Amino acid sequence: MWGVKMSAEVIMVASGKGGTGKSTVAVHVGARLAARGHRVLLVELDSGLRSVDYIAGVSGKTVYDIGDILSGRCEPAKAIVESGLYPGLFVVCAPYEGGDIRPEALASFIGSARMVFSHIILDTAAGMGVPFAAARAVADRALLVVTPDPVALRDGRIVCDALNTGGCGEVRLVINKVPRTLAGTGLQDLDECIDTVGARLIGVVPESAPLAAAGARSAPLDGADRAAQALDAVAARLCGEEIPLTVR
Ligand SMILES: Nc1ncnc2c1ncn2[C@@H]1O[C@H](COP(=O)(O)OP(=O)(O)OP(=O)(O)O)[C@@H](O)[C@H]1O
Ligand SMILES: [Mg+2]
Incomplete structure (x- = not known):
């Protein structure tokens, strides 16, 4: 796995x-991204x-976790496993318990992983705790995931401001779990989401029972699913492809 020289983009x-829907x-x-031929490392920072592990199909395949890497208990290569569902996606899971993320140790690990992967995705915990701060210190850009409801948007705005003031590069907005109609959500339209959060949109992902079921059953998601296609478009946009965004 190690040996090829790259310089990954780090996306939190x-x-x-x-x-x-962060994870x-x-x-x-x-x-x-992996399906497009990129070499992708996903690091889960949400300890406990x-x-x-379930969504990516590595449950039961991992012995070591990010806590083991950061504390020096194992070589990184031992804790990195390839997804059983999505070839080319490599995963390091969070510990079941404990394993606080030390920002300096994470920065050091990410620094060496940058040479091996083309993209490193850091899945953080909600809010602005230790995983958030450690990820922000190394991320080149952020995907901020909100659902179309007033609380998620208000809290999203606070996190967006913290990302901007904390020096994270570009912040892009993903509006997830979008129902067929916004009636009853308290929102007029998706423009309101963008305006409230104050970040540039990169994707609108519909609410999808197959997406939730795939995660719950540790099964692959059918690429024809509407949410799968929306997430593919996010990956394409991250690669600089210009795919029109429609906000109903
Ligand atoms: N577009 C979607 N349509 C339907 N269900 C979804 C969608 N996205 C995520 N979910 C479901 O929502 C639930 C929460 O998703 P997920 O665990 O990814 O959120 P999270 O933000 O990582 O949560 P946490 O804050 O606990 O880390 C899961 O059951 C997942 O399957
Ligand atoms: Mg999560």
Whole structure:
């Protein structure tokens, strides 16, 4: 795995409110980048609340985690496993418990991983705790994941401001779990989401039962699913492809 010289772009995935879909977006954007031939490392920083192992299909395949890498208990290559569902996507899981993320140790690991991968995705915990701060210190850009509801947007705005003032490069907005109609959400339209958060849009991902089911069953997501296609478009835009964005 080691040996090829690259210089990865580091993309952190953040949110204000919990459960907006950070881990789901992190895995599927990573999977779609990998499907385009990129060499992708996904690092889960949400200690104690693992979900990436399930969504990426590495549950039961991991012995070591990011806590082991950062504390020097194992060589990074031992904790990095390839997704069983999405070839070319390599994953390091968070510990089941404990394993605080030390920012200097994370920066050092990411510095060496940059030479081996083309993209490094950091899945953080909701809010602005230790994983958020450690990721922000090394990220070149951020995907801020919100759902179309007033609380997620208000909290998203706070996190967006913290990303900007903390010197993270570009912040791009993913509006996730978008229902067919916004009736009852308290929102007029998706422009309101963009205006409230104050970040440039990179994708609108519809609410999708197959996407949720794939994660829950640790099964691959059908590429024809509407959410899968929206996440593929996010990956393409991250690569600089100009794919028109439509906000109904
Ligand atoms: N577009 C979508 N459509 C339907 N369900 C979704 C979608 N995106 C995510 N989900 C579901 O929402 C739930 C939360 O997703 P996920 O774990 O990715 O969120 P998170 O932001 O990482 O949560 P946490 O803050 O706890 O880390 C999961 O059950 C997931 O399958
Ligand atoms: Mg998560």
